[in-house]
Amino acid sequence: MTSEVEVVHKPAGPSADIQRSLDEDSMVDGPLISADALYSAIRREFQTVPTPYHAGLLSVLHVVYVVLSVCLAVLCVLKAGQEEVCTSILGKVHGDSVIVFGKVALWALVLLFTGCVQHHHSRARSRGYLRFYRQMQGLKHLPLTVHSSGNVLLLVVLAAGLSPNVLTYMLLSILGLEVLVAVPCLLYYTVKVMRFNRERAAPDVSQEEHSRNFSVTSMPTETGFRECSSLEEVVEKQADLIEYLKQHNTLLSKRLLNLTSQH
Structure with a gap:
């Protein structure tokens, strides 16, 4: 009876260890995937942010609107000798009113652009580009902030009851200030996003894993x-x-x- 118990509790020998290691190796048969292969596969599926085209188009429309507004104000509002041409084109609508209507339409385009940018940046954040999303958080809303501030100034000027000529000069000043601030912001935004698209970087987590694997002094x-x-x-x-x-x-x-x- 004692010998049987000793046989049951006898520790496994070297042959059992070898058999166990062979069984474990059979569970991981197949080629191993290197970290470089996974990194390159994720990198190939990088999706660009298409908003630089929208920002460029919006910048062009803004500049064209300001140029047309200045021409309209000089020729039709300030009476530069083109009253008949203005009347035939605008009819009974006053030139200042046309400029204000154009300002509202431009603000609506900026609002649409901001919504489009928010959508594409949220998709980039969902793909793991958290650092890019946070860097562009304030910049993407800046054009809308500038145009909204211009609308507030325009309402104040219209409510002040100024003379027509002074009102026109104030309106042109507001438009000029807007274009000097909003267009550089859009251009800077375009450069930042184009640089991001050109780098085609992996998501933030993958970059950190890659840097820890191949760099001795990786940052936390x-x-x-x-x-x-x-x-x-x-x-x-x-x-x-x-x-x-x-x-x-x-x-x-x-x-x-x-x-x-x-x-």
């Missing part, structure tokens, strides 16, 4: 708490990161299956 990630960062900012960053990681895990599983089948 920004997902933790820092002394100079507020709690709300940390929570917001972590929420964005969790949302991206859910989508990234699904995408990465598909990449593993595709690359394994190719090898």
Whole structure:
């Protein structure tokens, strides 16, 4: 009886360890996927942000509107000898009213542009480009802020009851100030987004993983708490990161299956 118990509890020998290692190796048969392959696969599927074309078109329309407004004010409002031509084109509508209507239409285009930019930037954030989304957070709303401020100044000028000539000069001054501020902002935004599209960088998490794998002195990630960062900012960053990681895990599983089948 004692010998049987000893046989049951006898520790496994070297042959059992070898058999166990062979069984474990059989579970991971197939080619291994390198980190470079996954990184390059994700990099190839980079989706550009198409808003530079919208920003360029909006800049051109803004400049054209200001030039036409100045011509209309000089020829039709300030009475430069073209009253008959203005009457035949505008009819009974006053020149200042046409400029104001154009201002409203331009503001509506800027509002539409801001909504389009917000949509594409939110898609970029969902793809993991959190740093780019935060860098452009204030810049993408700046043109709408400038035009809305111009509308407020225009309402104040219209409510002041100024003489027609003074009103026209004030209106042109507001339009000139807007174009001097809004167009450079749009151009700067266009340069930033075009640079982002040209770099075709991997998502932030992939960049951090890649830098930790191939750099000895890699910088720490920004997902933790820092002394100079507020709690709300940390929570917001972590929420964005969790949302991206859910989508990234699904995408990465598909990449593993595709690359394994190719090898």
